[in-house]
Amino acid sequence: MHPAPSVIIFTVFSGLGFGMLVFLGLGLPPVTGWTAFFFYLAAYAMAVGGLMASAFHLGNPQRALKAFTQWRTSWLSREAWVSVAALAVMGIHAFAAVFFGAILAPIGWLGAGLSVFAVYCTSMIYAQLKTVPRWNTWLTPLHLITLSFGGGAALMGHTSLAGLLIVLAAALQVAHWQVGDRALARSGTTLASATGLGNRGRVTAFEPPHTGSNYLLKEMVYTVGRGHAAKLRLIALALGYGIPGVLLLLPIPGVWPSLIAVPSHIIGILAARWLFFAQAEHVVGLYYGKRAA
């Protein structure tokens, strides 16, 4: 799939923002006053900023409110509802904490739950797609939620917890890559099944329908070279997981481990997310003879 910057930024930062809101809602730590103000400011900037970035991806953003109507079937619509609900509930929690120094625990728990659910909805937008076998697995939501917790914990200063969660997320990341690399072949969808001609011999794409490019090729038949992808995976593993994991787990006093770990984590996850999209093979590529399987 085309790795659009708006969608990469949206998924990475809204994951981090909601991850922070989970900890703020649970009262870990129970911040009030100015401290709370800055924590909430950071969390809202990332969650809301991410959601706004996703609007850049729309062809007709002026009608975005219509996306709230189909929550019965659409994960995208559910995401819209749950994100707004999480932000609203956590808004009440933040208001009480910042201005009245009060922790409204039940509201915080509700907000934390909604924040997790928001990340889950986002991940299900991708995980539900049978057409992209690499995404169509329970590992997708599990990985994205773990990552959101890990990033949130790091931003909230829970260094050892963050370190553990980031190591866990690294394991899930590697599993997602390993399973993902075989997902298209295992899905059973091939050019033979796509054309129904497989029982007559070996089917190969002879001529595409058009000489130029088109929406389908640009959006869904993005390809990355094997070597390029392998290098980026190493960078993502080192910056996104390895360096922050080690820095956060080692008993180093002071804040400077976090000051290196957090930016490194974010840069690494941006690279990983770029690969998440760029390497995702949509089955329509088969019709164009653009898939190895």
Add this chain to the structure above:
Amino acid sequence: MTQLPTSTEKKLGLVIDLDTCVGCHACVISCKGWNTENYGAPLSDTDAYGADPSGTFLNRIHSYEITQENAPAQLVHFPKSCLHCEDAPCVTVCPTGASYKRVEDGIVLVNESDCIGCGLCAWACPYGAREMDALEGVMKKCTLCVDRIYNNNLPEEDRVPACVRTCPAKARHFGDLGDPESDVSRLVAERGGMDLMPEQGTKPVNKYLPPRPKQDEAQEFDILAPYLEPVADTPSGFLGWLDKALEHIPGSGPRFPDPDARQKSGKL
């Protein structure tokens, strides 16, 4: 509404004959023509005469080669437009309700005034049947020419999809696939009509008729072969005399020179 109807009164769709399609792309052009001038936003082209032309189409023709051991390769032209799936994943993912499947005839449509252009439905379609229009930012797809098939302003023979009406090889057939007695259903039964990507679970309404095996039928043509053989290998009678006489004219070689002999003699 993006909830799919549990059943539809009719299942209107196309039956596409891979045996007769000649890959002329006439249906591509008639589809683009009709759907640019009628239902919804026009199908735009960008940089049409430049270095990187691109455009929105609702129907495209691929070509595939089938190779077998001990048999000649076969070329199959493969028209592809929306299959109006019964279990249409493109509809359920839509957040706005712009995408829907009609209860009365099963046609899958996009209400463009509700579409925010998120593109998720195109991601959910395994067949590449939906294309976002680059200029309008709304999702375009085959409408099964809903503005022709019920259009009483058109003469009766034109109340079929533009692609069906145009096809010079009669490779596209339109009808109700929910009615087992319809012409299209009978065609599917007779010719072993098939689903594309059945494992994706979309239950397409459109069916494809497989190409007939060519080499099995070669036998039939052999019946005519004796009548088509050359009448005489070596000319005799007057022609034979003329042939020999001409050979004796200086400078003229044999009528059917042996290429090896020519090379040896150094005359080329």
